[in-house]
Amino acid sequence: MxxxxxxxxxxxxxxxxxxxxxxxxxxxxxxxxxxxxxxxxxxxxxxxxxxxxxxxxxxxxxxxxxxxxxxxxxxxxxxxxxxxxxxxxxxxxxxxxxxxxxxxxxxxxxxxxxxxxxxxxxxxxxxxxxxxxxxxxxxxxxxxxxxxxxxxxxxxxxVLSELLMIQILSFPIVLIFAWIGSFFFAGRILSPLKAIIAQTKTISAEMLHKRLPVENPEDELGQLSMTFNELLGKLDRSFKQTRQFTADASHELRTPLAAIRSVGEMALRNPRDVRACQETIGSMLEEVDKLNRLLNDLLSLARSDSGMVEPTFEIMDLGAVVQDEVALIKVLAEEKRQHLLMEIEQPCQVRLDRSIFRQAVSNLLHNAIKYTPEGKEIHITVEKTDEGCVLDITDTGPGIDPGHAALVFDRFYRVDKVRSRHTGGFGLGLAIAKWAVEIHGGRIELRSTPGNGCSFRVCLPRAKQPQTAPKA
Structure with a gap:
């Protein structure tokens, strides 16, 4: 009250x-x-x-x-x-x-x-x-x-009554002076808070780069300002990422749509035979397929950002899961005469949501196949270490310069934008792979030397085996 x-x-x-x-x-x-x-x-x-x-x-x-x-x-x-x-x-x-x-x-x-x-x-x-x-x-x-x-x-x-009377008479006087002093010093102490309020009122979605004043980082008001500044920094980065994401998504959607429209208009202007129409429709379907993959990737990222994904974990062998995914994607490597060399050193049990984790394995394998030259090898290794269960996918492609290594997991990021678009990539595969690994409590690392290929390492925690009751 x-x-x-x-x-x-x-x-x-x-x-x-x-x-x-x-x-x-x-x-x-x-x-x-x-x-x-x-x-x-x-x-x-x-x-x-x-x-x-x-x-x-x-x-x-x-x-x-x-x-x-x-x-x-x-x-x-x-x-x-x-x-x-x-x-x-x-x-x-x-x-x-x-x-x-x-x-x-x-x-x-x-x-x-x-x-x-x-x-x-x-x-x-x-x-x-x-x-x-x-x-x-x-x-x-x-x-x-x-x-x-x-x-x-x-x-x-x-003597006691006189002292008591003096104390009683001086009591309200002391309280009055204390009230004046407390009110004054409380205003002085809270003056930075007024500056924080005034500065906060000037910050809008377009001015998230502004920061609140920090007079003394050691006191509570200074820590409050620093906390607000950290929040503003996160919001600023989030807004920038959203704008960049929207711009990149619009650009990626516009490219195949423009290709479909261009091919359709050319077909309408120049009547051709059935074979030419089939080729035109095939080109259009390829662009539609790209759009479909892009929309699926965007949907996956949107669900991950919103926290709507609720994984259903099961204990399974990491090597078996990777082996099944390699069998599905092997046909793409055979088209480029590449060799998928898989080595499972020993079984390793992990807690996985198979439908989510397979996106990480699939995107890493697609990435390796995409950048590995024809006739070369891709090494896939599953092993058990002190860290947990480890999956290594190593290609023999051109590698990645160290300046790009920290950015390859960003959305829509391409080391070579022209070559990536030509090969059908949108720059979302590694971002999805990172999310799929982290939702399992693991981490993904890139090791690369320019000219000697890339190695993506996925580390997952081992599953604890359920304890069995001793036999009677």
Missing amino acids: SRRIIKSIRARITLWQLCILAAVLILYMLINLAFLWHEELSELKVSLMDDLQLVEGFLVVKNEKGIVWDGPQGFLFHDGNQLWMELRHMDRGLIYTNLPDESIHSILPSPTRKSHDHVFRSFRLNDGESLLVLQSMHQVQGQWVEIILGRSRDRMAT
Whole structure:
């Protein structure tokens, strides 16, 4: 409810600071009062002990009267404070008292006859005055005397009440100054946030290259700005990739469509025989086939980006899956008189979605066949290593320059754009292969030396074998 009422973060910070400060001040006041009360009480006890030594010096023994008070009559003053006193012989009764109307002895427990056994108690006179009473025993020439001394606690109560009044009166003043200071410094602290808000309002889809100011990268606001900047960078790259993807897809679609239209228009202008019409239709069907493959690739990438693909994993042997795919694509290699040499060193179990993973194997094999010269060899190896299960597809083509190696997995990227379009490639095969491998928790790597071919390595984690129950 408070967040709905107080919408400003600055006001909420100030309110929380005031609440914490008020709680700390109240706790400080209570501790201060308790400490002062303890100090005043200790000082009062020390004064009573000093008074006790003074009183003991005025007790004398007279033969005819026994123990008598030989000090001044009436009230005794010490340190400017009034001292209440009552002296009582343990056998003969009262010796001396300056109490006006009552005996402290009547309400105190009987003392034990032990020298220097001091007991402090509280006592209140009929007029309401509060006393701190010291009860002690003193021996004078073998005779025991009970000494009861009392000092007023009103001064201590007055000091404590005055301190409490001062603290209560200063409490709202401190809170007012604290509120002003907290509100001011909260504004100073949150001023970078206003700059972030103002800068954020100026950023649109066309201005994603802008970045928020970072005054102090070590504090929370600086980290917030850096997080927003990272997000803006990702959005900027995503928008650029989307625009590039749209432009490349449009370009790739326009090329076969233009070829179909051109061939059709030429056929309509120049009537030919049946064979010529068949060749024209065949050319058109080839372009349609390219369009179909391009649309299938685009659909695969779109599904991967949207997260709509939910793979169904099964434990199977990697070598068997690759071998089946090689058997399907072998006819393309035979057309170029190429030799697919496959070597499976040992079985290796992996968790695969066969329909997805075969796209990776198929695209890598197509890529190898496409760039391997006629009559050359393509090596396919499946092995088990410490990393997991590894598939290597190595061609004997021209290889890839190191400057292009980091970009070959980007969409619509071609090392040689003219040759790739001539051979029917769209620059999507390796991007799909990378997605198909990564969705299985693996990785794909390129190793290439210009003039010595390329080697694509696929590393997949080994599947954990289900534990079988021990035989009885």
